[in-house]
Amino acid sequence: MSDDPFEAIKVTFFQECEELLGDLETNLLALESGDTDIETINACFRAVHSVKGGAGAFGLEDLVRFAHVFETLMDELRSGRKPVDDITVRTLLRASDVLNDHVSAARGAGPAVDAERSQALIAELETLTHGAPVSAAPGAGTASAGEDDFGFTPLTLALDDLGGGELPPLDLPPLAFIAPYAPANQEQTGWKIVFRPHPRLYANANETGLLIRELGRLGPVTVEMDDSGVPLLDALEPNDSHLVWTMTLDAAVPEIDVRDVFDFVETDCDLNITPIMSGAAEVLPDLGLPDIGLPELGVSDLADPLELPAADASAGEVDIAALVALAQADTAARLNGEAPPLEVVSPAPQPQAAPVAARTPPAAAASQGAATQAPVTIRVDLERVDRLINAVGELVIQQAMLAQRVYESGLARSSDISLGLEDLELLTREIQDSVMAIRAQPVKSVFQRMPRLVREVADMTGKRVKLITAGEDTEVDKTVVERLAEPITHMLRNAIDHGLETPQEREAAGKPAEGTVKLAALHRSGRIVIEISDDGKGINRQRVRAIAEERGLITPEQVLTDDEVDNLIFLPGFSTAKEITDVSGRGVGMDVVRRSIQSLGGRISISSNPGKGSTFSMSLPLTLAVLDGMVVGAADQTLVAPLAAIVESLTPKPEDIHLVGGVDPVLMFRDEFVPLIDVARSMGFRDVPTELRGGVVMIVETEAGQRAGLLVDAIHGQRQVVIKSLETNYRHVEGVAAATILGDGRVALILDIDALVTTGRRRNSTRSDLKMAS
């Protein structure tokens, strides 16, 4: 953290900006879909306004300038001076993209803003606002407009000369609702005594404790001691008095009785005795000002519609709901432009004196409900959460170790101990789940970025696209959320570029000119599934097949199901676009998407319906911190293979093993030869080949879809393991993805199946001496 408090606040500001920009986009999209509700417009205005406000505080001039022009147009819309039409909303959406760029640039998280684009949008916004751009010269006009509105020249408001001078006299009716201040209708419930003894008090052999006891005779007393005045030990002057006592007497006794208690010490202390009134939980210390008072603004003697009856105040329950309702009704009237804002004559709409019985008018009840529903959140440094998660990971390991030791020592036979262990395990799991939930985040943050992408890709390809999102609130680990953006971006680009037809083609095919792309997230059996579907033309299987054959990915004889053909597009080196388009090309194919998803422990597939559209669906683990693994033994090592990669396990029969070209051992598996990798040798645990007898083969599938057999000595069982990074604790080791700690305290390496298959094959092919135990 920086020493400068403003730097820390700046960090908060940018975090807040992200939320504000998200809100802005959501609300602009609502506007686009025809929801031109005043609250939606106002929410847009507020978001831009808040960005501008914060930016102003930090002197981010470019951002302020752009936000200002944006805000001005929003203000026009808000006031109803300008209609919310299609062109305006589309311009606003593009402006929100540029605003985003400005924020990123100011944050130092993005490239500098395209000045031309920004300037062009400023001109567009100004044209929409004023009918013409305010200035041709970049910046100049807007800056001056900004200055005027920002009031960088401070406008001191002397409340008593508002009638003249710069501000025109107010030609408005006097206020009806400000009742003359009257502290009546309140009942005294007790006394608050702030007592600060002088050193002399102690010198005179008086004692606070005795006074408190004396006070206690009058009624129940609560005492608070403020020791914040006590200096550090080396500065402590033992004869001085440092403590301040605040006593609350819960009895409405006459003041003289209270004063009597302090009668003898009154000259040796600071004593402040104030009555405690009902209606307010606390009594505000008097500032000792003559009257900070209300400006004399024609306070009328009309009855205050909200003047609360005595009963209300005495109950200590002020009718806040009614107050809020009044204030809100007034606000609504103001926002709808219903003048005048204040009712002079009769406070008709308010219920008679707002009695306690009518405490919750419907509107207020609703808003109250909304207020209580809003979740309370705190912001926590991610590092702290990770530390907690790490500690819980250790806890899980310790718990497993303890359980194992107990069983090994035979203590588990005592049912008390085994019951306790079971409870501990359940509790540990629960803690683990709760901690993981802290890191869980809705995928909203990623989904929110997509409408912009869709707009840009649609613009570039000349297609018309509507994006529908669903399941934005689906939660998944933060790391997973962050890494979702790239594959989703890619698949969306692909869906629009390759999936959707041009408006003309669509109309010719009898579809609406506007294509629909749907982005959805959902939880399914402990994983998160992201689906991207389009209503385009679907996959052209003949073409996919032809290309795959041309690239040598399949042989012409190979018989493939439709699904298999569709999934060919994920193979490395496959790209259906004849020329790499600017949009989904960039030399990156779907194989890259597949790889990045698989590196997260996920899978991706596509299903397609010719003429109707395609659906990409990817499934990912909810967290990257734990892994379902198969614990296996190779040489004297215990290893963990990710369960997701294992297709099946089998005991190999010698007759199923062949040597290809007399070199590479392969295993006949379901009428198919798969390369056989000796894990112990491949990892360098053993020089001599593993005996087949007693060995076990796990058939695994790599991310690229290749199958291989991993020969190990034994399979110990299936277990959920906590992933510990090897790179952080040691260094990267080929063939090893990470490490974990097992129940017996030993470190086990988690196999990197892909690397192992690749290098294993290489080693196998250089040394062909895998001994066949026949």
Added chain:
Amino acid sequence: MPAASAIRTLIVDDQLTMRALIRTSLQQIGVREIEEAPDGEAALRSIITKPVHLVISDFNMPNLDGLGLLRGIRAHPPIAKTAFIMLTGRADRELVQRAVQYGVNNYLVKPFTTQQLKEKLEAVFGPLQ
């Protein structure tokens, strides 16, 4: 001459950033007791159970805006005399006029400096210690 540390203050703004900025500035001025609320409604609820000497409030907020809050405060006798400084993003004359009409004590245009905030406080409370 009141001590700044004695002025119990409630900051009302829907933006965490602005609340943090105002709080920091207030602390630099010497104000110790600072409460925060994210909108007018929350502020009104807070102030009724825990009165303050001063409210520094943004204008544009969800639920209940600054003027609504001001009106609510002035309409309820026990808290009606709370000093109120309105923050405004623009020197919006109409807003200021309305606020004056509603009984605002002073207003402050964003962005502001700590010194400007102090001047506003002093305009309301007199010179601060």
